[in-house]
Amino acid sequence: MTGGRRRSETSRLAILDAARDLLLEGGYEQLTIDAIAGRAGVGKQTIYRWWGSKGAVVADAALEGGLAQPLTPLPDTGDIETDLRRWLRAWTEHLTTAQGTGLILALTAATADDHTVADVLFERFTQPHEQLLRDRLERARGAGQLASDAPVPTIASVLIGSLLYRVLTRQAPPTVDDADLVVRLVLGGAG
Amino acid sequence: MTGGRRRSETSRLAILDAARDLLLEGGYEQLTIDAIAGRAGVGKQTIYRWWGSKGAVVADAALEGGLAQPLTPLPDTGDIETDLRRWLRAWTEHLTTAQGTGLILALTAATADDHTVADVLFERFTQPHEQLLRDRLERARGAGQLASDAPVPTIASVLIGSLLYRVLTRQAPPTVDDADLVVRLVLGGAG
Amino acid sequence: MTGGRRRSETSRLAILDAARDLLLEGGYEQLTIDAIAGRAGVGKQTIYRWWGSKGAVVADAALEGGLAQPLTPLPDTGDIETDLRRWLRAWTEHLTTAQGTGLILALTAATADDHTVADVLFERFTQPHEQLLRDRLERARGAGQLASDAPVPTIASVLIGSLLYRVLTRQAPPTVDDADLVVRLVLGGAG
Amino acid sequence: MTGGRRRSETSRLAILDAARDLLLEGGYEQLTIDAIAGRAGVGKQTIYRWWGSKGAVVADAALEGGLAQPLTPLPDTGDIETDLRRWLRAWTEHLTTAQGTGLILALTAATADDHTVADVLFERFTQPHEQLLRDRLERARGAGQLASDAPVPTIASVLIGSLLYRVLTRQAPPTVDDADLVVRLVLGGAG
DNA sequence: GCATAAACGAGACGGTACGTCGTGTCTTTGA
DNA sequence: TCAAAGACACGACGTACCGTCTCGTTTATGC
Structure with missing residues (x-):
């Protein structure tokens, strides 16, 4: 077996973006897998295929979605x-x-x-x-x-x-x- | 008119106890209103009549159910x-x-x-x-x-x-x- | 055995009237004991004291509430x-x-x-x-x-x-x- | 897009059968959506997705579930x-x-x-x-x-x-x- | 009159069922 | 072979009523 469609980077990013947006709009409680899938224009299975739970998506969205402070070393002014x-x-x-x-x-x-x-x-x-x-x-x-x-x-x-x-x-x-x-x-x- | 049955203290305590026990057994995620009501031998409405959400019950259980450290002044040994x-x-x-x-x-x-x-x-x-x-x-x-x-x-x-x-x-x-x-x-x- | 308050005719009629009105407004399905009691300005127990079920109230309301045709003999014109x-x-x-x-x-x-x-x-x-x-x-x-x-x-x-x-x-x-x-x-x- | 799982004929029949059986066992008043779903091994949502009310399920059960007389023309013996x-x-x-x-x-x-x-x-x-x-x-x-x-x-x-x-x-x-x-x-x- | 006691309004109670929502899985069709 | 669409079994949600049970309060006797 060789072929098979490759994972869609478009979908991956759409999911993370949707998760981030929904998170900012309504908080963690309002955030649902259905809503993420709907907003991202993606099937739910596509989410479950790559992440195990809502929390995992949120974590990824936080890390990749530009929500957090960028992970750059602290400045070193000497003081x-x-x-x-x-x-x-x-x-x-x-x-x-x-x-x-x-x-x-x-x-x-x-x-x-x-x-x-x-x-x-x-x-x-x-x-x-x-x-x-x-x-x-x-x-x-x-x-x-x-x-x-x-x-x-x-x-x-x-x-x-x-x-x-x-x-x-x-x-x-x-x-x-x-x-x-x-x-x-x-x-x-x-x- | 002033009538009406009074709030049942028994039920109130049973609910807080049940919430506390279930919390310790399964964590916040496992905690459901249905389970609290069932364990407490109480109708769900009795919970919703007095608390607005699961969080409110948990908060009360923490405060009254003996979950938290008692609220006593810090000792004063002088040091x-x-x-x-x-x-x-x-x-x-x-x-x-x-x-x-x-x-x-x-x-x-x-x-x-x-x-x-x-x-x-x-x-x-x-x-x-x-x-x-x-x-x-x-x-x-x-x-x-x-x-x-x-x-x-x-x-x-x-x-x-x-x-x-x-x-x-x-x-x-x-x-x-x-x-x-x-x-x-x-x-x-x-x- | 001595005293005791007598059954309130006012309440009895208020209940039957309320039942009749609610019935005509919303049908049997919409009709609830709570609604009857509320509309009649009566405690639920007063209903249950004298009627055994919703159906019994409805039956009485139909019979006494002027909903049905009056029970008069058919005319006899000879034909x-x-x-x-x-x-x-x-x-x-x-x-x-x-x-x-x-x-x-x-x-x-x-x-x-x-x-x-x-x-x-x-x-x-x-x-x-x-x-x-x-x-x-x-x-x-x-x-x-x-x-x-x-x-x-x-x-x-x-x-x-x-x-x-x-x-x-x-x-x-x-x-x-x-x-x-x-x-x-x-x-x-x-x- | 045309995709999506098709309606489950198995579930449809299980629901109608369950409704019929429960109806014969306990009458219309005993019949609940929860009971139908439980007996049929089906989620309640699957019932609500396809029927709007208990009455609609009962009607369908009557029509398809073999409850009614079969719809065959009257005999014509000439008399x-x-x-x-x-x-x-x-x-x-x-x-x-x-x-x-x-x-x-x-x-x-x-x-x-x-x-x-x-x-x-x-x-x-x-x-x-x-x-x-x-x-x-x-x-x-x-x-x-x-x-x-x-x-x-x-x-x-x-x-x-x-x-x-x-x-x-x-x-x-x-x-x-x-x-x-x-x-x-x-x-x-x-x- | 004044105690006794039943009925009253109010409304909280333990329950059952409701109809909805979300989860995670499964199935179908199209690309 | 993956992806969208979406139906599925499940289970919790919060609400509506059920019929029962206190609560004071009101109203009628009958001692």
Whole structure:
């Protein structure tokens, strides 16, 4: 057996685009496979052939659909405080947009809902972003800007966690001032 | 006219108990209104009469069903580091249990799903716990254990956020060592 | 045993009126106990205390609510054909009104639905009307206007059945010409 | 695009069979869509996709499920009285069975309940049977066995109406003697 | 009169069935 | 051989009524 039609890249992109658009329009709860298929002009089977569940599509849409911040290394101006500020402010602003908020809420819902999605997202979204953060922190430690025993993973998780908390409480959107305070706190301590 | 049968406290409790048990057995995704009603020996309408959504029931079950940590003030041994450690360790351990993990995942899913639930939970769950934490921190500042310009709200949100992040990534359960590192970082800074 | 409040005639009438009105507005299917109670300004229990089922209320409403033709003996002009015509035309015209059609459809639905209702209605509605018809026919036989072996019960049931058929097929409302033809047929035969 | 799975004949028949069986077991009131779906091993949506209401399913079950008398022309022995007797006796006996009684009660309830069902049943059940009866009567008239001005439609409706009346009053099942009397009356008159 | 007690309105209760929606699978036709 | 279209079995949804069960409140005796 040789032949057979190849996977349609057009359909793949149409599905991810549809998922992203629907996600931003109505949130994770409104998002259905039927709606994705309809919007994308695609059969449901085409979705199930390549993704195992709604969460998997959402995860892919988040990763490829341009919803998230691009996965680029943190700037290195030589000053860790400046760079962390810049990073945290950028995320803070991103999460202030409807797009950013919707993304995180959807991913969080998907994560809380489905263990396999949690794993995929961690591996391909959270982990890489955290890694970039750690890389910059490690470089700072090498440069003597952080204490030699500074707990880099802890710092990274605290920075991300503070963002998460702001979004999930949904009370007030995080501000750049909050971001600066967090950086200040993490670097300087409260004592 | 004032008549009409009064709300059944028995049913109310049976519903919250059933919701809690099913949550711990199968997670938020397995939790259905039908199952709650069946387990509680109650008509579905009795649930819908008093709660607007699954999330609202879960929120109530968390608050009244003994799922969450009791809302007691942080101890005050006089040493803020000891007390924060104790608090964060207690939560960390609580979140290590199936009960605690299930609770937070369910509440997070409910939060991400439904804005009204998010508000209720913030007001009656997150906010009060955060307030207790802030109270202790303020007292520490008053006692000179924290810098006079220490950003108490930021400290509180960072402590909670770090917990949240650990649970949601679902990779490894948070450990007491992590807790200690976070407290250390927040009090002493990384610089 | 001493006192005790007496049955409220006001409520009884309000219930029957409400049932009748709702029946004419929406048919038997739309008719619910809740709606009757609401419209009558009455508790549901007051209905269940005195009637056993929806059908029983409907039967009573039909009998007392002025929905049906009054139960008066057929006129006796001395000519049986004239009198039967008059009787059948009156019913035909009654069944042409929305009220009459609604009544029969509702009673038929109730009859087909519920055996006990069928019995009550037969005993207090169908039977008495049929009896009046038979009485007149017997008198006609006595007067020699019908053959001495004329099957009076059969004639009666055929006259009523023809009405029923017209209403139930719901195609065209019965006309007075139809009525006359039926009387003619029954008295004169087709042979 | 023309694709798409075709309607499942297996499911269609299973639904009609289940409806028929449940009808005979418990009557129209006991018949529920859930029960039909369960018995037929079919999703409820498959029922709602093709029928609009319970009545519509019952109507179809009656028409296709072998509940009704087969739609065959009346015999023509040359003697109209014999043939009408045979026809009316056959129906009378059919309506004496649990199956026949259940059928007519169900169809009547459906008819009284739902106008659209009434139309379908009239067109596909009542009308055709009445037409066969009329055909035979017309032939008799042509053969001089009926008066040349005999009101054939009236005769047909009277014959059917008498049957209907017997079944709906539910008092005593109709007998073959009743049938003979009706035929005699219609052909010979009571005068 | 004043206790007794039944009927009243209101409306929550445990249930059953409703008709709809979404899931993930299966089948058909067309490219 | 893949893809669209869409029917399928399944199961949860949220609603409507059912008939029963408290709740106070009202109204009639009869002690």
